[in-house]
Amino acid sequence: MRPDERKGVVAARRDQFPVGMRVLAVDDDPVCLKVLETLLLRCQYHVSTTNQAAIALKMLRENRDMFDLVISDVHMPDMDGFKLLELVGLEMDLPVIMLSVNGETKTVMKGITHGACDYLLKPVRIEELRNIWQHVVRRKFSTRDRANLDIYEECNKPSNADSDHAHGHVTCGSPDQSGRPSKKRKEYYSEEEDEGEEDNTQETDDPSAPKKPRVVWSVELHRKFVAAVNQLGIDKAVPKRILELMNVEKLTRENVASHLQKYRLYLKRLSAVASQQVSIVAALGGRDPFLHMGAFEGLQGYQAFTSSTSLSSFTPHGLINSPRNNPAAFGTQRVSASKSIQTVTGGHALNHSICDANKYHLSSPGNQQGNLGQGMATSLGQTQMQPKWIQEETDDLSTIFSGNGLANSGMSATLQGVTSSPLLPQELVECTQVKVGSQPSVLTPSVSSGHLEGTVGVSSSLLDPRVSQQTTIPLSEFSASGLPIHGLFNNSCATKLGATSSASTPVHPSDDLLVARDTKAGASSFGSTMLLPPDTEQKYLNFGGGNSFKHKFDERTADSLFDLKFVWSSGLSSQSASNIGAHHSISQRWNNSSSNNSNIGARMIGQPSSSASTVAPHAKSDFLISGDMLVPKNASDLSVPKLQSELSSSSCSFDGLLNSIIKVEKDDVSFSDDLGCSDFYSLGACI
Amino acid sequence: MKKSLFDQGYLDEQFCQVEDLQDEASPNFVEEVVTLFFKDSGRLMSNIEQALEKYPRDFNRWDAYMQQLKGSCCSIGASRMKNECMSFRDSCGQGNVEGCMRSFQKVKREHAVLRQKLESYFQLLRQAGPAGAATRPIM
Numbered sequence: 103m104r105p106d107e108r109k110g111v112v113a114a115r116r117d118q119f120p121v122g123m124r125v126l127a128v129d130d131d132p133v134c135l136k137v138l139e140t141l142l143l144r145c146q147y148h149v150s151t152t153n154q155a156a157i158a159l160k161m162l163r164e165n166r167d168m169f170d171l172v173i174s175d176v177h178m179p180d181m182d183g184f185k186l187l188e189l190v191g192l193e194m195d196l197p198v199i200m201l202s203v204n205g206e207t208k209t210v211m212k213g214i215t216h217g218a219c220d221y222l223l224k225p226v227r228i229e230e231l232r233n234i235w236q237h238v239v240r241r242k243f244s245t246r247d248r249a250n251l252d253i254y255e256e257c258n259k260p261s262n263a264d265s266d267h268a269h270g271h272v273t274c275g276s277p278d279q280s281g282r283p284s285k286k287r288k289e290y291y292s293e294e295e296d297e298g299e300e301d302n303t304q305e306t307d308d309p310s311a312p313k314k315p316r317v318v319w320s321v322e323l324h325r326k327f328v329a330a331v332n333q334l335g336i337d338k339a340v341p342k343r344i345l346e347l348m349n350v351e352k353l354t355r356e357n358v359a360s361h362l363q364k365y366r367l368y369l370k371r372l373s374a375v376a377s378q379q380v381s382i383v384a385a386l387g388g389r390d391p392f393l394h395m396g397a398f399e400g401l402q403g404y405q406a407f408t409s410s411t412s413l414s415s416f417t418p419h420g421l422i423n424s425p426r427n428n429p430a431a432f433g434t435q436r437v438s439a440s441k442s443i444q445t446v447t448g449g450h451a452l453n454h455s456i457c458d459a460n461k462y463h464l465s466s467p468g469n470q471q472g473n474l475g476q477g478m479a480t481s482l483g484q485t486q487m488q489p490k491w492i493q494e495e496t497d498d499l500s501t502i503f504s505g506n507g508l509a510n511s512g513m514s515a516t517l518q519g520v521t522s523s524p525l526l527p528q529e530l531v532e533c534t535q536v537k538v539g540s541q542p543s544v545l546t547p548s549v550s551s552g553h554l555e556g557t558v559g560v561s562s563s564l565l566d567p568r569v570s571q572q573t574t575i576p577l578s579e580f581s582a583s584g585l586p587i588h589g590l591f592n593n594s595c596a597t598k599l600g601a602t603s604s605a606s607t608p609v610h611p612s613d614d615l616l617v618a619r620d621t622k623a624g625a626s627s628f629g630s631t632m633l634l635p636p637d638t639e640q641k642y643l644n645f646g647g648g649n650s651f652k653h654k655f656d657e658r659t660a661d662s663l664f665d666l667k668f669v670w671s672s673g674l675s676s677q678s679a680s681n682i683g684a685h686h687s688i689s690q691r692w693n694n695s696s697s698n699n700s701n702i703g704a705r706m707i708g709q710p711s712s713s714a715s716t717v718a719p720h721a722k723s724d725f726l727i728s729g730d731m732l733v734p735k736n737a738s739d740l741s742v743p744k745l746q747s748e749l750s751s752s753s754c755s756f757d758g759l760l761n762s763i764i765k766v767e768k769d770d771v772s773f774s775d776d777l778g779c780s781d782f783y784s785l786g787a788c789i
Numbered sequence: 790m791k792k793s794l795f796d797q798g799y800l801d802e803q804f805c806q807v808e809d810l811q812d813e814a815s816p817n818f819v820e821e822v823v824t825l826f827f828k829d830s831g832r833l834m835s836n837i838e839q840a841l842e843k844y845p846r847d848f849n850r851w852d853a854y855m856q857q858l859k860g861s862c863c864s865i866g867a868s869r870m871k872n873e874c875m876s877f878r879d880s881c882g883q884g885n886v887e888g889c890m891r892s893f894q895k896v897k898r899e900h901a902v903l904r905q906k907l908e909s910y911f912q913l914l915r916q917a918g919p920a921g922a923a924t925r926p927i928m
Contacts, residue, residue: 130857131829131857131860131861131864132825132829133822133825133826133829133830133861133864133865134860134861134863134864136821136822136825137807137810137822137864137865138864140810140815140818141806141810144810175860177853177856177857177860202860203856203859203860203863204856224860224863224864225803225806225863225864225865225866226864227806228806228809
């Protein structure tokens with residue numbers, strides 16, 4: 103074990119994984135704790151222990167990146183183990199293993215429902231502990247799923263085996279993936295294979311053979327993918343043909359197949375969201391064009407979408423689209439949203455409303471109309487962000503937001519469409535990233551607009567880079583039209599737009615959003631918008647692209663997304679603060695989906711309060727921003743942390759948020775370290 | 790002697806695991822853990838005793854405490870004691886005060902016996918020479 107190396111040194115960790123995995127053990131029984139600690143040390147993990155849950159939480163919160171896994175006893179005097187489990191999962195998105203003498207089914211069930219990734223019975227045996235690293239890998243893997251190339255490269259580093267670890271822990275990459283094409287697991291594999299130590303209990307495909315590098319579904323790649331799928335027709339799209347159409351080197355049919363599977367799920371999710379959105383839109387009065395983001399399929403089209411075609415069909419579409427990667431959808435949605443937004447907005451107010459709507463949207467899908475923001479926030483809080491397409495989530499959020507915003511003015515519909523598009527997290531991430539850089543502030547406002555864009559269409563479309571593009575487009579448009587819209591787009595387009603308006607508006611949007619948000623409470627218009635978003639957000643959230651969400655919105659979207667997510671998750675609970683809550687939920691969701699995202703989500707959830715709403719937007723942006731900045735993957739993590747802090751601190755200072763966001767961007771790099779433990783980890787360490 | 794401890798069921802396989810964890814890096818690991826166990830279990834048992842008096846028929850409370858004690862026993866492999874803990878919990882579940890009292894007495898007895906046996910065991914180890922892990926008086 104090399105504790106010092108481990109700390110924050112991704113590469114080092116990566117090579118040694120699972121050796122050096124950092125575990126936090128919590129148990130009030132000193133005997134058990136001691137034995138557990140020693141067992142873990144024997145497995146060559148790095149161990150920290152505490153006998154109080156409160157201290158454990160404190161340690162985790164202080165430095166999220168410090169740990170990879172938490173093992174906790176169920177019965178503890180100061181806090182219930184399940185509660186701790188929930189908090190850790192929500193806030194930090196770390197895998198948590200429960201430990202107890204009690205092995206009754208109902209207790210184990212409780213552990214699982216609270217989110218534990220495993221449940222061990224005392225006395226714990228070392229064999230069981232040897233395998234716990236798989237939970238870390240699995241989580242990272244799923245959140246990072248569409249990890250970008252960076253990770254790929256990182257992972258690729260020949261894991262030269264750091265074979266200093268005596269433990270022959272798994273050489274194979276993620277245990278759960280062992281059967282899969284090595285490409286995907288490259289990171290893990292590379293780490294593991296070199297290690298190839300003996301006693302590896304992991305069943306790897308081929309421990310000695312180098313694993314193929316993991317394929318990172320970048321925005322570009324995803325876009326091609328979506329284009330191919332659209333060309334063939336979603337029903338007829340078979341991996342082989344898609345592969346042919348894509349014509350990308352080093353891509354195997356298996357890669358495409360699994361990506362397609364995710365995409366389909368994403369689309370489904372989107373459509374589900376879309377239908378919700380539709381209702382919202384209907385309530386709003388109509389932004390059909392926006393809602394129709396149906397363009398998922400054509401991410402490519404999203405450009406076209408921007409032209410607003412997509413937006414209209416957004417709602418149903420985006421949401422329904424496969425949750426995962428509907429970057430395309432997202433893109434289109436956004437695009438349309440943006441367009442619509444522009445048109446719709448006409449008035450500045452709209453923007454606000456949209457923004458707000460988005461915000462609300464997130465929080466309470468249900469509330470949509472009234473509480474959009476709030477409801478969403480809370481609902482989202484529910485966290486179940488699926489680690490999937492982070493981007494999607496983000497996109498969704500954006501869409502949602504956008505939807506929300508539009509709803510108010512009518513534009514929201516568009517936004518919703520936009521947001522709903524579950525753009526592939528990747529894309530979103532990418533998009534957001536791009537955007538983030540340029541417009542931190544924009545994010546916020548753009549979120550609303552962006553959201554619409556993204557969310558609407560997104561659901562179906564994978565996050566494809568396209569989506570981001572779409573967003574960008576809207577953004578530019580929006581910026582012109584007004585912040586609110588801009589904001590929306592910013593979020594969605596965040597990544598792409600970055601170049602466009604976002605830059606200019608960054609600041610504004612946030613303000614608008616803030617305003618919007620603040621006013622959310624009263625804004626009925628938002629409500630309508632909100633409705634949609636929640637749906638979309640959920641979709642997005644589910645996609646798990648929490649990360650993407652982050653990125654996309656960078657700032658704005660983040661909020662909306664979060665809100666959306668929250669909304670969904672919580673089912674649109676109370677609106678008031680829900681926005682923020684939504685954010686949290688979103689973040690949480692994301693977290694689920696991606697370690698990064700989740701961070702944000704977790705944070706967000708924490709702050710559902712009204713003030714949070716303002717903060718939330720920020721938070722989101724932060725997330726996005728940070729998310730983007732870092733790395734698509736990590737970014738989310740970073741953003742989250744940032745957001746979190748932002749949220750909490752700046753309850754209403756949107757500006758502050760922006761600043762934070764901006765800062766986030768700057769600090770992305772640094773953040774990633776801390777933020778994304780999960781993300782980071784995934785990136786480099788691949789644990 | 791160790792064999793007899795196992796044969797008589799005082800200790801189980803978990804104890805072996807604990808022993809396995811001992812190495813050059815932590816030469817007295819087993820003894821440390823056992824010491825810790827007796828210290829902590831003493832505390833837990835007095836908690837239970839108090840609860841039995843202060844909170845009559847508060848089975849939930851008793852059960853919770855006993856659960857903790859059982860956890861400790863499991864961790865070091867004190868199997869007979871663990872069994873008595875389990876029967877105590879069963880009595881709690883049945884709402885059987887008498888049964889609880891009786892079980893608790895048995896738990897105490899097993900605890901004392903185990904302590905004594907382990908003490909001798911460590912002494913023997915020490916006598917066995919530097920190779921033995923124990924280098925200081927147990928408890």
